[in-house]
Amino acid sequence: MAERTITLEVFRYRPDKxxxxxxxxxxxxxxxxxxxxxxxxxxxxxxxxxxxxRWSCRMGVCGSCGMMVNGTPRLSCAAFLREYYPxxxxxxxxxxxxxxxxxxxxxxxxMKKLKAVKPWIIRKEEKPVSEGEYRxxxxxxxxxxxxxxxxxxxxxxxxxxxxxxxxxxVGPAALALAHRYNLDSRDEGQELRKEVVFSHESVWECTFxxxxxxxxxxxxxxxxxIQQEKVAGALDLVKSVLMPWGSR
Amino acid sequence: xxxVHDILIVGGGGAGLRAAIAAAEADPxxxxxxxxxxxxxxxxxxxxxxxTAAVIKENDSLxxxxxxxxxxxxxxxxxxxxxxxxxxxxxxxIQLEHWGCPWSREPDxxxxxxxxxxxxxxxxxxxxxxxxxxxxxxxxxxxxxxxxIKRYDEWFVTKLLVENGRCQGVVAIEMQTGLIQPIxxxxxxxxxxxxGRIFPFTTNGAIKTGDGMALAYRAGxxxxxMEFVQYHPTGLPGTGILITEAxxxxxxxxxxxxxxxxxxxxxxxxPLDVNDPRHPQLRTMELGPRDKLSxxxxxxxxxxxxxxxxxxxxVHLDIRHLGEKKIxxxxxxxxxxxxxxxxxxxxxxxxxxxxxxxYMMGGVHTDIQAATSIPGLYAAGECAxxxxxxxxxxxxxxxxxxxxxxxxxxxxxxxxxxxxGKLDTAVLEAQTKDEQDRIxxxxxxxxxxxERIATIRTEMNSTMEVGAGIYRQEGPLQETCKKLAExxxxxxxxxxxxxxxxxxxxxxxxxxxxxxxxxxxxxAHSAVNRKxxxxxxxxxxxxxxxxxxxxxxxxxxxxxxxxxxxxxKVVITNWPPAERTYGDTK
Amino acid sequence: xxYRRPIASNWWMAKTNYKLFMFRELTxxxxxLYLIFYLCQLSQLGKDPGTYTTFLSHRASxxxxxxxxxxxxxxxxxxxxxxxxxxxxxxxxxGEEKIPDGLIAGPHYAGWLGLSLAIIFIxxxx
Numbered sequence: 001m002a003e004r005t006i007t008l009e010v011f012r013y014r015p016d017k018x019x020x021x022x023x024x025x026x027x028x029x030x031x032x033x034x035x036x037x038x039x040x041x042x043x044x045x046x047x048x049x050x051x052x053x054r055w056s057c058r059m060g061v062c063g064s065c066g067m068m069v070n071g072t073p074r075l076s077c078a079a080f081l082r083e084y085y086p087x088x089x090x091x092x093x094x095x096x097x098x099x100x101x102x103x104x105x106x107x108x109x110x111m112k113k114l115k116a117v118k119p120w121i122i123r124k125e126e127k128p129v130s131e132g133e134y135r136x137x138x139x140x141x142x143x144x145x146x147x148x149x150x151x152x153x154x155x156x157x158x159x160x161x162x163x164x165x166x167x168x169x170v171g172p173a174a175l176a177l178a179h180r181y182n183l184d185s186r187d188e189g190q191e192l193r194k195e196v197v198f199s200h201e202s203v204w205e206c207t208f209x210x211x212x213x214x215x216x217x218x219x220x221x222x223x224x225x226i227q228q229e230k231v232a233g234a235l236d237l238v239k240s241v242l243m244p245w246g247s248r
Numbered sequence: 249x250x251x252v253h254d255i256l257i258v259g260g261g262g263a264g265l266r267a268a269i270a271a272a273e274a275d276p277x278x279x280x281x282x283x284x285x286x287x288x289x290x291x292x293x294x295x296x297x298x299x300t301a302a303v304i305k306e307n308d309s310l311x312x313x314x315x316x317x318x319x320x321x322x323x324x325x326x327x328x329x330x331x332x333x334x335x336x337x338x339x340x341x342i343q344l345e346h347w348g349c350p351w352s353r354e355p356d357x358x359x360x361x362x363x364x365x366x367x368x369x370x371x372x373x374x375x376x377x378x379x380x381x382x383x384x385x386x387x388x389x390x391x392x393x394x395x396x397i398k399r400y401d402e403w404f405v406t407k408l409l410v411e412n413g414r415c416q417g418v419v420a421i422e423m424q425t426g427l428i429q430p431i432x433x434x435x436x437x438x439x440x441x442x443x444g445r446i447f448p449f450t451t452n453g454a455i456k457t458g459d460g461m462a463l464a465y466r467a468g469x470x471x472x473x474m475e476f477v478q479y480h481p482t483g484l485p486g487t488g489i490l491i492t493e494a495x496x497x498x499x500x501x502x503x504x505x506x507x508x509x510x511x512x513x514x515x516x517x518x519p520l521d522v523n524d525p526r527h528p529q530l531r532t533m534e535l536g537p538r539d540k541l542s543x544x545x546x547x548x549x550x551x552x553x554x555x556x557x558x559x560x561x562x563v564h565l566d567i568r569h570l571g572e573k574k575i576x577x578x579x580x581x582x583x584x585x586x587x588x589x590x591x592x593x594x595x596x597x598x599x600x601x602x603x604x605x606x607y608m609m610g611g612v613h614t615d616i617q618a619a620t621s622i623p624g625l626y627a628a629g630e631c632a633x634x635x636x637x638x639x640x641x642x643x644x645x646x647x648x649x650x651x652x653x654x655x656x657x658x659x660x661x662x663x664x665x666x667x668x669g670k671l672d673t674a675v676l677e678a679q680t681k682d683e684q685d686r687i688x689x690x691x692x693x694x695x696x697x698x699e700r701i702a703t704i705r706t707e708m709n710s711t712m713e714v715g716a717g718i719y720r721q722e723g724p725l726q727e728t729c730k731k732l733a734e735x736x737x738x739x740x741x742x743x744x745x746x747x748x749x750x751x752x753x754x755x756x757x758x759x760x761x762x763x764x765x766x767x768x769x770x771x772a773h774s775a776v777n778r779k780x781x782x783x784x785x786x787x788x789x790x791x792x793x794x795x796x797x798x799x800x801x802x803x804x805x806x807x808x809x810x811x812x813x814x815x816x817k818v819v820i821t822n823w824p825p826a827e828r829t830y831g832d833t834k
Numbered sequence: 835x836x837y838r839r840p841i842a843s844n845w846w847m848a849k850t851n852y853k854l855f856m857f858r859e860l861t862x863x864x865x866x867l868y869l870i871f872y873l874c875q876l877s878q879l880g881k882d883p884g885t886y887t888t889f890l891s892h893r894a895s896x897x898x899x900x901x902x903x904x905x906x907x908x909x910x911x912x913x914x915x916x917x918x919x920x921x922x923x924x925x926x927x928x929g930e931e932k933i934p935d936g937l938i939a940g941p942h943y944a945g946w947l948g949l950s951l952a953i954i955f956i957x958x959x960x
Contacts, residue, residue, distance in 0.1 A: 015835045016748045045702035049754040050746035056453035059489045062290045098836035101751035106836045119389040121348040133345045135357030142930040209855045224922035
């Protein structure tokens with residue numbers, strides 16, 4: 001009995017020689033437990049070593065291998081070929097990012113925005129290490145835990161039409177991380193993050209399409225994080241209007 | 249425009265980031281750069297799951313952690329370094345907590361600890377079962393606040409620049425453009441991780457190809473204790489994906505095809521009923537050290553007690569008795585991974601597992617200051633061998649090692665850099681040009697090659713598994729050494745399809761293969777020369793530990809032919825070699 | 835060097851979720867249109883009975899009935915999607931656990947139902 005196969009249509013773009021991207025069709029063996037990443041590695045090993053893509057952990061925790069599989073942002077290490085059989089499977093680079101080469105996108109914009117939201121613990125006064133840990137109850141940890149699970153895979157940016165249409169938008173992952181630190185009981189940096197989180201390109205740009213949370217492989221729920229920040233922002237505005245002399 | 253810095257850190261994982269932050273805090277005026285072939289959050293630290301060890305609870309003591317580590321290492325650890333490591337550990341983990349790491353907590357708000365293999369007392373801090381992920385992201389996000397730390401993301405280092413006996417920089421490929429450029433620095437820290445990808449089944453991600461080890465090795469630094477490769481007892485069959493030791497720390501049990509907890513047959517103590525409040529008992533049964541547990545699997549397989557599967561034999565890791573609530577709270581990632589990659593829900597079915605290569609105890613030879621034999625070159629983390637792990641590493645000591653020695657390397661590199669004058673970059677430019685020519689000639693413009701990367705890589709993986717696996721013997725080891733020499737010869741004929749500049753991942757793959765062949769040779773030759781069994785290096789032809797002749801570290805030096813193996817005595821302070829026992833129940 | 839892929843103006847047709855999103859946003863327009871219709875109706879009320887009867891009989895025609903049905907569906911969809919999203923915005927914890935989504939969305943529905951019944955009561959019994 002002939003081995004089962006499946007066709008992959010892979011987006012190719014080699015800046016040295018291609019003016020425009022093209023699609024290249026390949027046939028790979030179909031295995032029940034193969035993911036799209038396995039198919040790509042098979043192609044790179046056996047057929048065309050020039051196919052370029054990012055990957056590392058192959059267990060859904062490093063965030064390297066985000067790409068569009070049949071139009072949906074997926075981690076290629078978590079997208080099983082059996083979900084797409086008999087295929088064909090269309091593999092493209094993450095949407096809404098400039099393409100550097102084949103399935104590799106330029107991430108400079110996200111890295112810039114990640115830094116801009118000040119994703120670190122900000123305190124007025126640091127406790128010395130010799131005094132031990134900050135006490136944080138399991139409930140306080142639960143408050144922000146979910147939002148700390150982001151692997152920076154950027155599937156949410158690929159799913160967000162606002163980011164696609166308005167590249168200035170700070171975006172789901174960066175804002176979810178800002179929210180994570182704002183909710184951390186050890187952090188006192190909400191004030192300092194306001195400028196970025198409540199700027200025009202920030203939470204107010206979001207129209208709650210919600211697709212970011214649908215595609216997130218780690219259930220971070222960035223959409224929820226952004227709406228919660230909107231509430232915080234609105235309450236803050238009300239407070240500053242009603243009590244302008246309040247301590248800032 | 250030349251790239252010049254005070255300190256350059258190669259590798260952006262736990263050790264590299266910690267070193268950068270330590271240097272930045274030592275002196276904010278220092279110009280620090282991190283160069284990594286991937287974005288830092290992709291570093292393999294991210295995949296570590298179970299936890300990181302340090303003494304903080306009242307029922308624990310530094311002496312206990314030291315003793316556990318030394319006996320876990322089968323007495324091959326340098327005891328002065330272990331003492332320093334254990335003493336520095338608690339402060340490092342508290343510092344991580346201050347930097348936002350979401351450690352799991354006790355009800356009173358203090359950091360919680362869990363039991364782990366080979367430790368007499370619970371001391372493993374954890375962040376659910378994604379400790380490495382949270383540690384790495386906390387470090388990376390914290391590193392963003394230091395303006396003095398710059399990053400070269402997706403630059404692939406191919407060579408160390410050593411001149412006048414000092415390390416003064418690196419040559420790296422900027423992947424976005426393909427330009428092969430020098431980055432000069434007064435001090436360099438290697439933090440590039442291990443090389444598990446020389447083996448076919450490994451928990452390690454694609455990037456763990458031993459690059460930093462190979463760089464140092466070729467520059468003349470010895471690779472120490474390379475024969476000691478840790479097999480983690482519970483990896484998923486086929487993919488090799490890690491199922492954390494924490495699953496056993498929470499009470500998971502290992503059973504063979506008869507549903508029998510087979511570890512009790514191998515001097516690991518007597519099993520308690522899973523509902524006994526004393527289960528799991530530390531240092532017994534499933535909480536024995538990793539090397540022994542992996543060896544038990546091999547012995548069970550010989551007896552025909554393992555369960556056949558589509559990817560070879562397995563045993564079962566049963567956590568059903570923990571219940572859904574506990575699993576979702578303490579080890580949710582185990583459930584997620586089992587469902588996605590093993591097709592079973594561990595709440596209802598046991599997980600098929602087998603030993604897979606996980607960690608290299610060996611690495612770049614450094615002293616207690618994280619310094620190598622080349623002034624200006626430091627190393628920390630899995631790529632280094634200080635050595636605290638000796639012949640076998642205890643679970644959860646590695647993440648702590650990243651922090652303790654990453655910080656140490658960073659601080660020492662900072663102190664060294666401050667004493668140096670300006671670099672003479674003109675001299676180094678000539679070396680750079682040689683490296684550019686080498687890469688172009690051997691790979692980018694070569695026309696007569698005929699071997700594919702995958703062929704050589706697969707044969708390397710195969711010979712390492714056969715000759716340098718859990719149980720080793722003279723014959724197969726010699727075969728492996730010969731085969732590796734053959735593969736290195738054939739590598740000269742390798743060809744790549746991709747000759748382009750922008751993001752040429754085939755070029756980086758072939759350079760990674762070159763690195764892997766070098767360190768595989770160091771592993772195989774160190775193994776064939778160590779004629780004893782100790783920790784994770786088990787010789788069926790020399791089954792006993794031989795303290796008289798081999799209470800020493802192997803040192804592998806790069807030559808034009810086979811590696812030259814030398815030895816250096818282990819530092820013993822207060823704990824003379826004793827019998828390594830587990831399984832004494834309280 | 836990097837290639838920017840253009841975004842089609844019919845990007846929202848690529849996925850069901852995007853189409854539903856666009857419809858959800860469009861429901862606001864129907865609510866607004868209905869309000870204008872309602873204000874027109876009120877202003878007609880102020881005129882003589884003859885004009886008002888003509889107005890009503892015009893509005894009993896098929897196109898206007900269709901408009902009313904669509905506007906009603908839109909208004910309901912508008913409210914239902916809003917209420918269903920409230921658990922993402924309002925997070926209440928009991929210790930470490932979040933209270934179930936139903937306990938956040940539920941009171942919204944209950945309030946909606948209660949207010950609607952109250953209004954019907956007032957209108958029918960006044």
